[in-house]
Amino acid sequence: MSAVRGTRRPWVVVASVALLFTGSVPAASLSSAPAAAPRNVILLIGDGMGDSEITMARDHSVGAEGRLAMDELPATGAYVTSSVDGRGRPDYVTDSAAGATSWATGHKTVNGRVSKTHDTNRPLPTLLELAKRQGLATGSVTTASVADATPAALTSHVTDRSCKGPADMASCPADLRAAGGAGSVVEQAVALRPDVLLGGGADLFAQQVTDGPDRGRTVLEQARARGYQVVRDRAELGAAAPDRPVLGLFAPDNVPAEWTGRPAVAGGTPAQRCTKSNPARPAGTPTLVEETRAALKLLTARNERQKDRGKGFFLQVEGAGIDDRAHDADPCGQVGETVAFDRAVRVALDYAAEHGNTLVVVTADHGHASQIVPVDARPAGRSTTLVTDEGGQMQVAYGSGAVDDVQEHTGTQVRVAARGPRAEEVRGVHANTALFGTLGRALGLRPSIGATPPPGDAGR
Numbered sequence: 001m002s003a004v005r006g007t008r009r010p011w012v013v014v015a016s017v018a019l020l021f022t023g024s025v026p027a028a029s030l031s032s033a034p035a036a037a038p039r040n041v042i043l044l045i046g047d048g049m050g051d052s053e054i055t056m057a058r059d060h061s062v063g064a065e066g067r068l069a070m071d072e073l074p075a076t077g078a079y080v081t082s083s084v085d086g087r088g089r090p091d092y093v094t095d096s097a098a099g100a101t102s103w104a105t106g107h108k109t110v111n112g113r114v115s116k117t118h119d120t121n122r123p124l125p126t127l128l129e130l131a132k133r134q135g136l137a138t139g140s141v142t143t144a145s146v147a148d149a150t151p152a153a154l155t156s157h158v159t160d161r162s163c164k165g166p167a168d169m170a171s172c173p174a175d176l177r178a179a180g181g182a183g184s185v186v187e188q189a190v191a192l193r194p195d196v197l198l199g200g201g202a203d204l205f206a207q208q209v210t211d212g213p214d215r216g217r218t219v220l221e222q223a224r225a226r227g228y229q230v231v232r233d234r235a236e237l238g239a240a241a242p243d244r245p246v247l248g249l250f251a252p253d254n255v256p257a258e259w260t261g262r263p264a265v266a267g268g269t270p271a272q273r274c275t276k277s278n279p280a281r282p283a284g285t286p287t288l289v290e291e292t293r294a295a296l297k298l299l300t301a302r303n304e305r306q307k308d309r310g311k312g313f314f315l316q317v318e319g320a321g322i323d324d325r326a327h328d329a330d331p332c333g334q335v336g337e338t339v340a341f342d343r344a345v346r347v348a349l350d351y352a353a354e355h356g357n358t359l360v361v362v363t364a365d366h367g368h369a370s371q372i373v374p375v376d377a378r379p380a381g382r383s384t385t386l387v388t389d390e391g392g393q394m395q396v397a398y399g400s401g402a403v404d405d406v407q408e409h410t411g412t413q414v415r416v417a418a419r420g421p422r423a424e425e426v427r428g429v430h431a432n433t434a435l436f437g438t439l440g441r442a443l444g445l446r447p448s449i450g451a452t453p454p455p456g457d458a459g460r
């Protein structure tokens with residue numbers, strides 16, 4: 001049985017990967033490109049951060065005439081975010097699993113599925129896997145659990161996003177190790193072994209592996225056996241050494257939001273100022289900015305340690321709380337998470353200014369429910385009025401779900417903005433799957449590595 005230890009990475013459907021990477025660039029220019037300086041990509045995903053959510057954060061924090069860090073990226077375009085159903089027909093409102101699968105693999109899939117095909121439920125190679133295979137450093141940072149849909153789409157392949165830990169596999173019978181699958185999201189992430197994996201989700205790592213060679217161990221023990229140093233708070237993260245991969249688990253599940261306030265209610269609330277702190281956040285919890293800085297430092301050090309000075313890195317940073325707070329019609333939590341995300345964008349831009357050949361991309365997986373409406377409007381759904389930092393009043397309405405239920409995503413196109421090599425490729429309006437090709441080309445990924453395309457699978 002020990003022969004199956006480690007990853008069993010299914011490198012299928014790579015014929016279409018090649019197609020996506022070559023895109024507007026002649027194929028020959030990919031293979032004949034001289035070995036250059038390290039090529040870095042920092043991809044920042046605001047989960048649920050549509051234009052309306054960006055505008056709320058701008059109005060509230062820097063003022064209607066102000067500029068967020070994400071407003072400074074010179075190349076701007078839009079991604080269409082729809083997903084598909086099992087027969088490939090459009091589903092106009094995506095979830096985060098199908099959204100992240102789009103840029104992680106270049107393929108649209110069904111809502112809830114993580115980096116597997118929409119029809120045959122087969123694994124699709126991800127950007128992070130391809131980058132790692134080619135010797136680049138890799139990392140993923142999130143304010144959600146590290147097994148949440150957006151980070152999961154880079155590091156795992158499961159039929160349903162709920163299959164986060166070994167005890168959560170009810171919706172993923174085909175992914176059980178006993179059935180020849182690769183196991184739960186956390187097991188696959190640990191087996192893949194990105195250099196940096198930061199977020200919440202500690203409770204998942206306390207689960208026991210139920211089959212395969214690690215049976216009886218906890219996932220955390222499995223991670224330590226794979227060489228991970230595990231860090232639990234800001235101080236431990238700051239002290240992490242770059243010679244081994246780093247797993248940061250800063251909360252039992254999602255990391256609590258940075259700001260608090262009164263949720264929107266039916267009929268509205270009196271005008272309120274947001275509280276820019278959250279008692280539910282333990283004092284040692286690192287912010288998204290601190291996590292992003294730490295990840296960049298670790299990935300840079302890993303590259304510099306290598307004899308050839310490294311090949312660059314791929315880092316994804318997700319502001320997940322924007323979506324999470326919008327689901328609960330909590331505008332203060334939502335704006336605070338957007339502002340926290342924007343500070344991480346600033347860190348990425350500062351890094352790119354100091355390190356050439358770094359592409360920074362800021363985008364979202366889908367829009368969300370919040371709308372800025374006139375202060376004297378009487379919205380049918382939940383609403384509240386925020387007093388902004390510049391002293392204005394901003395009424396915010398949530399109407400994509402019932403007043404006593406969660407608010408839903410919306411099917412709007414979302415902004416994509418970029419700076420650095422290949423940034424121009426984001427201009428215009430594209431499918432969100434186009435990002436896979438742009439990032440792959442920026443990283444210099446060779447699509448054919450280790451790939452044997454199966455007959456008849458042309459992909460989408």
Ligand SMILES: [Zn+2]
Nearest residue numbers: 048096323324
């Ligand atoms: Zn959501």
